[in-house]
Amino acid sequence: DTEVTQTPKHLVMGMTNKKSLKCEQHMGHRAMYWYKQKAKKPPELMFVYSYEKLSINESVPSRFSPECPNSSLLNLHLHALQPEDSALYLCASSQVAEYPNTEAFFGQGTRLTVV
């Protein structure tokens, strides 16, 4: 199984809502990532979890809260988002996060619209 599965595929939420994005992989990977991607731009790293511990937070606003319940699951909790947070949110995983990196597998993403 070389899949990274993300749910939901699409999400529309109001600025006062609380929602969560979910990501799952069963490849035994110990590094998991959240990226944000705007149209025709490269993915921007938000968070890195290595062995279930948060290792990188790219100065992401606190309205985004990551969680790694176990080595296969990664969540991104959303609260009080702004319209400019509308984007494609991509989860990825790789064998390890230590340099040098190995192949990162991306999920199909959650298309988030904040209204």
Next chain:
Amino acid sequence: GENVEQHPSTLSVQEGDSAVIKCTYSDSASNYFPWYKQELGKRPQLIIDIRSNVGEKKDQRIAVTLNKTAKHFSLHITETQPEDSAVYFCAAPNPGGKLIFGQGTELSVKP
């Protein structure tokens, strides 16, 4: 930290022609260079990667070349087909597990 520059930002070719996309990187310690293809509305997918112990790698119509001295690597697509149309991203890692992406190249293959 690592900085990755990618050119061109858009590329239009006729079906059957070759396409070349170039990237430069700044961190001389980088030694893994993946290329991702992203079709409209879909996830980035790895199409080929190269490690610094080789200068070239080929997979059917796709090849990647690496010049460590000059710190640049290139993607070559031969005999392009309309289904090659997509945005292509190069990337290079920095210490700590952060994959730095280039700005992307929008490739259009005209039938």
